[in-house]
Amino acid sequence: ENIFDRSKMAPKTPIKNEPIDLSKQKGCTPERNPITPVKITDRPQPDPWTPTANLKILVSAASPDMRDREKKKELFRPIENSEQSDTPDSLQYDIVDDSTVDEFEKQRPSRKQKSLGLLCQKFLARYPNYPMSTEKSTISLDEVASILGVERRRIYDIVNVLESLHLVSRVAKNQYCWHGRHNLSQTLKMLQEAGELQYGELMTSQHKDQDLEYKFGERKKETIPDSQDRPLLDFSEPDCSSASANSRKDKSLRIMSQKFVMLFLVSKTKIVTLDIAAKILIEETQDTVDHSKFKTKVRRLYDIANVLTSLGLIKKVHVTEERGRKPAFKWIGPVEFPEKTDELRGYSPTSDPLPGTQRGASVQYQSSASGKQSFTRHASFNSAQPCEATRRKVSSEPNSPHQEKQDGNCSKMINLAAVCRQKIEEDTGNKACDTEAILNSAKNSNITLPLSLLPVPGDSDFCVNPLPQAVFPVVQADVPSFSLPVGISSQASHPSTPAASKTENGKPTLVPNQPFLCFPSSSLFMLCGGLQENNLSELLPTAGELGNRSAEAQAAGPPPVCQKRSSHECSSPSAPGDDEEPAVKKQMLEHSFLPLSLVVPKKPSESPKADSSPGSGCSAAVHLEVDRFDPASPAAPEAANKESIKPLDCQKQEKQSENKDPDEPPPGNEHISKENANQPFQPQYLYVQPTAGLSSFNFLFSANQAPGAISLAANQMPSLSVPCVMVPSAALASFPLVCSPSFTSPLSPAPDGSFSAAASTNFSVSSLASTPPVFISTTAVVTPKVSPAPLVDPQQPPHPPLHLSPVLTRSCSAVKLDSPVCMGHPVTLLKLQQPSSAPLTPKSIRPAHHEAFFKTPGSLGDPVAWKKNEGNQIRNASSVQRRLEISSTSPD
DNA sequence: CACTCCCGCCAATTA
DNA sequence: TAATTGGCGGGAGTG
Numbered sequence: 001e002n003i004f005d006r007s008k009m010a011p012k013t014p015i016k017n018e019p020i021d022l023s024k025q026k027g028c029t030p031e032r033n034p035i036t037p038v039k040i041t042d043r044p045q046p047d048p049w050t051p052t053a054n055l056k057i058l059v060s061a062a063s064p065d066m067r068d069r070e071k072k073k074e075l076f077r078p079i080e081n082s083e084q085s086d087t088p089d090s091l092q093y094d095i096v097d098d099s100t101v102d103e104f105e106k107q108r109p110s111r112k113q114k115s116l117g118l119l120c121q122k123f124l125a126r127y128p129n130y131p132m133s134t135e136k137s138t139i140s141l142d143e144v145a146s147i148l149g150v151e152r153r154r155i156y157d158i159v160n161v162l163e164s165l166h167l168v169s170r171v172a173k174n175q176y177c178w179h180g181r182h183n184l185s186q187t188l189k190m191l192q193e194a195g196e197l198q199y200g201e202l203m204t205s206q207h208k209d210q211d212l213e214y215k216f217g218e219r220k221k222e223t224i225p226d227s228q229d230r231p232l233l234d235f236s237e238p239d240c241s242s243a244s245a246n247s248r249k250d251k252s253l254r255i256m257s258q259k260f261v262m263l264f265l266v267s268k269t270k271i272v273t274l275d276i277a278a279k280i281l282i283e284e285t286q287d288t289v290d291h292s293k294f295k296t297k298v299r300r301l302y303d304i305a306n307v308l309t310s311l312g313l314i315k316k317v318h319v320t321e322e323r324g325r326k327p328a329f330k331w332i333g334p335v336e337f338p339e340k341t342d343e344l345r346g347y348s349p350t351s352d353p354l355p356g357t358q359r360g361a362s363v364q365y366q367s368s369a370s371g372k373q374s375f376t377r378h379a380s381f382n383s384a385q386p387c388e389a390t391r392r393k394v395s396s397e398p399n400s401p402h403q404e405k406q407d408g409n410c411s412k413m414i415n416l417a418a419v420c421r422q423k424i425e426e427d428t429g430n431k432a433c434d435t436e437a438i439l440n441s442a443k444n445s446n447i448t449l450p451l452s453l454l455p456v457p458g459d460s461d462f463c464v465n466p467l468p469q470a471v472f473p474v475v476q477a478d479v480p481s482f483s484l485p486v487g488i489s490s491q492a493s494h495p496s497t498p499a500a501s502k503t504e505n506g507k508p509t510l511v512p513n514q515p516f517l518c519f520p521s522s523s524l525f526m527l528c529g530g531l532q533e534n535n536l537s538e539l540l541p542t543a544g545e546l547g548n549r550s551a552e553a554q555a556a557g558p559p560p561v562c563q564k565r566s567s568h569e570c571s572s573p574s575a576p577g578d579d580e581e582p583a584v585k586k587q588m589l590e591h592s593f594l595p596l597s598l599v600v601p602k603k604p605s606e607s608p609k610a611d612s613s614p615g616s617g618c619s620a621a622v623h624l625e626v627d628r629f630d631p632a633s634p635a636a637p638e639a640a641n642k643e644s645i646k647p648l649d650c651q652k653q654e655k656q657s658e659n660k661d662p663d664e665p666p667p668g669n670e671h672i673s674k675e676n677a678n679q680p681f682q683p684q685y686l687y688v689q690p691t692a693g694l695s696s697f698n699f700l701f702s703a704n705q706a707p708g709a710i711s712l713a714a715n716q717m718p719s720l721s722v723p724c725v726m727v728p729s730a731a732l733a734s735f736p737l738v739c740s741p742s743f744t745s746p747l748s749p750a751p752d753g754s755f756s757a758a759a760s761t762n763f764s765v766s767s768l769a770s771t772p773p774v775f776i777s778t779t780a781v782v783t784p785k786v787s788p789a790p791l792v793d794p795q796q797p798p799h800p801p802l803h804l805s806p807v808l809t810r811s812c813s814a815v816k817l818d819s820p821v822c823m824g825h826p827v828t829l830l831k832l833q834q835p836s837s838a839p840l841t842p843k844s845i846r847p848a849h850h851e852a853f854f855k856t857p858g859s860l861g862d863p864v865a866w867k868k869n870e871g872n873q874i875r876n877a878s879s880v881q882r883r884l885e886i887s888s889t890s891p892d
Numbered sequence: 893c894a895c896t897c898c899c900g901c902c903a904a905t906t907a
Numbered sequence: 908t909a910a911t912t913g914g915c916g917g918g919a920g921t922g
Contacts, residue, residue, distance in 0.1 A: 111920050114898065141911090153900070156913055173907070173911065252914070296915060302897050327895070 114150075116303055120158045120310035122148050131180040139168060139176040157253065161307040164257035185334060188265060195262030256281055256297075257304045264314060264331035273319055273328035274301050305329050 112118065123144065127137055141159070145152040159176055162168045166187045168176045259281055263272045278297040308314045313333035318325040 111896090111898070116897075151900075152911085153913075154898085156911090160913075292916075298895095299897065299916070300914085302895095306897080 115306065116154065116157060117306035117310050119148060119150055119154055120307045123155070123158050124310060127178045127180065129181045131178060131182075137178040138171060139178055141174045141176065157303050158307055160253040161257045161304050162311075164254040165261070165311070167311075188261065188334060191258055191262045192265035195259075195266040253300065253304065256300055257308075260301060260304055261308070261313070264329070264333075265335075267331070270331035270335070271317060271319060271328050272331075273326045274298055274305075275326060277301055 126144070126147075127139075131137060139159070141152055141155050145155045148155070159168055159170075163170060163176070166179060166183050167181060168178050171177045260272070260277055263277055263280065264270055275294075275298070278294055278301055281297055281301070305314060305316070308329070309316065311333075313331065314329040315332050317328050317330045319328040320326075
């Protein structure tokens with residue numbers, strides 16, 4: 001602020017303008033400046049800072065964020081007052097962006113703008129996620145601090161956390177070495193292992209997360225004390241120059257950061273509430289439970305969480321408990337850690353530049369390869385075995401037979417789901433209680449940890465993944481709207497069971513032969529296009545993606561990431577291979593989860609219920625709103641996840657009909673669409689029926705879109721385009737299905753104006769490309785679902801899917817998209833095709849996409865970002881990506 | 893009012 | 908001793 005003021009006020013006083021500065025600087029006299037890089041204060045003096053300079057920097061870095069925020073605000077408003085907010089706001093923004101933004105921003109430093117999270121994003125934007133092997137960028141704290149316009153102290157906060165994850169290492173005084181995310185998966189793996197040792201017992205012992213967590217505290221005291229810290233430290237040290245780093249004592253921030261991450265990795269639900277984390281951390285460290293200490297710990301956790309959020313590893317959520325909402329964070333980073341990063345790298349060229357985005361892209365490929373993919377943790381990459389195993393299981397079930405190779409994927413998916421379900425059910429039998437208990441504990445509808453529980457504790461890959469997803473449901477998204485409708489969830493189950501096993505009523509059925517998965521569940525439908533390996537993976541991912549990335553920073557497109565990023569990577573020399581690995585992993589995980597969640601979800605009993613009780617949750621499901629907030633922001637992704645999750649919840653929590661938010665859905669759509677876009681391959685759609693809340697709107701999400709992205713460079717646009725379409729129910733009524741390829745146009749329904757705007761911006765390009773809104777339609781099948789009213793009859797839903805399936809599937813199977821039915825996006829569909837075999841690998845392909853991807857976002861989002869890039873010498877691409885990420889977020 | 897978490901004092905550590 | 912690091916908690920911004 002001071003700086004700004006100065007600039008404004010007195011543009012240059014060489015002297016420090018104000019005493020304040022001096023005081024702040026404390027001892028910094030001009031003299032010192034020369035010696036040391038100078039502290040922040042120095043810079044200000046120089047005036048170099050002129051507002052513009054700072055502004056530029058900030059703007060470039062932050063603007064996206066800023067925008068996002070604004071957008072968010074808008075979004076909210078829109079909900080209430082769609083019209084007003086939309087136009088005016090959008091206009092204003094635009095204007096601002098164009099010319100005057102700087103000034104405005106400058107003027108208002110608002111606290112948020114100075115947040116550590118934003119600062120961290122800016123910081124991260126300066127370095128490639130996956131720096132080339134050779135490149136090593138050293139980070140000068142002073143320099144960075146000055147560039148970012150913050151005190152060095154703040155940089156320490158960031159660097160310490162990054163260091164705990166080995167993203168950077170301290171080389172010397174004032175010098176850090178940027179490693180990027182190459183080792184992130186390894187680091188996380190180590191942390192996970194360490195965490196399991198420390199906390200694992202607790203976790204395993206208790207089904208309930210909460211209980212576990214609580215217990216943790218107790219147990220931790222017992223177990224933890226001794227070794228914990230050490231190991232962690234060790235991890236961190238390996239790469240870097242340990243010498244200097246170690247010296248300092250524990251550096252609580254680093255340790256806390258690692259422990260905090262461990263909690264996530266160990267947690268089945270992947271959700272950790274701040275208070276629990278604080279308790280655990282305190283306990284470990286010390287017995288004292290001073291209240292003040294607790295507060296301090298929480299403050300620190302916020303600091304850490306902000307950085308982790310910027311890295312796209314966690315996102316803020318709220319867990320509803322008995323008492324009420326509790327702040328919590330959900331792990332959205334990779335869950336599984338391939339043992340070999342290398343493999344990953346090989347497969348997935350792309351990296352995700354964005355922290356947020358990580359998930360994405362690579363995963364798909366991998367998944368495709370393995371089939372099951374992500375489900376199995378390590379195996380995913382390598383193991384065919386698991387897949388097979390799953391298949392076998394599946395095979396037993398009805399669905400499997402149909403599937404073919406490609407289908408196999410789908411089938412696998414299904415099978416997996418089925419398996420999971422079975423396991424779950426079995427487990428549930430036991431656990432059910434637990435889950436229920438949890439739920440109960442959770443109380444009201446909101447929180448639901450249970451899902452996590454569901455997943456099998458054991459090894460089953462599936463289980464693992466699923467669990468996390470399960471979590472989603474529990475957690476409430478930041479967004480208010482979230483509440484997921486329980487009812488729908490049942491659907492998820494369907495897929496697994498029904499499809500595979502078939503069963504029931506139909507709910508989820510897979511279409512025979514077809515790649516699609518139908519979730520009968522009332523409100524949500526997931527259609528999966530191309531079956532191939534990719535498909536499954538995609539599907540899942542899509543869902544996951546939706547949840548995850550949604551917008552987010554990932555802008556990069558986390559989910560889709562694979563493609564996009566890969567392309568990005570390509571474009572950017574730096575990362576290609578390596579980068580992606582992590583991303584892939586993440587994606588894998590996420591994806592797997594999502595899908596799983598969908599599938600797994602329901603406990604047998606519930607599903608039917610859900611269906612039966614349309615009113616309750618089901619409707620809600622529709623709402624899934626995605627977070628519209630910031631695309632970039634983590635929240636969005638979550639929302640998506642939530643969506644996926646919701647169904648489950650619904651089932652479980654039928655009660656919670658409340659959840660649904662009408663408003664939200666749209667946003668969610670957006671995110672989804674993005675994600676979808678990302679995933680090009682198969683046409684997968686999620687259809688969300690409108691629930692009461694949504695009343696009027698129907699949403700179709702294409703799970704995969706992006707095909708174009710993948711295949712066509714030109715398509716870039718498409719990739720961007722969002723698959724989701726929102727359609728007013730009324731409209732739908734007339735039409736069987738609506739799919740707009742690009743999310744923008746059509747539907748964007750009004751309400752969203754703001755959203756739509758954002759979306760449009762982002763997507764606009766894509767939309768253009770894809771423009772033709774596709775429609776999915778087709779067959780009646782869709783229609784029914786769409787039909788506004790659809791009660792949740794379980795049966796019905798299934799039917800539709802069936803109908804669809806044939807068409808879709810076929811088309812899908814071939815290329816996925818081909819069939820008219822499916823997707824609208826010409827691009828995606830056409831191109832998609834599947835590369836199944838190659839798909840993943842081809843970096844070459846990706847690049848184009850990525851680029852496109854970037855461009856679009858960039859173009860949409862911010863030109864500015866690009867400009868800024870200048871600074872980034874390093875990999876343009878990388879930097880660009882980052883920017884994009886940021887930008888992307890902003891647009892959203 | 894509760895949640896966040898910025899800010900920067902000041903101590904520990906290092907150079 | 909000066910500078911670098913980073914623990915820590917007051918208290919302000921937000922919703």
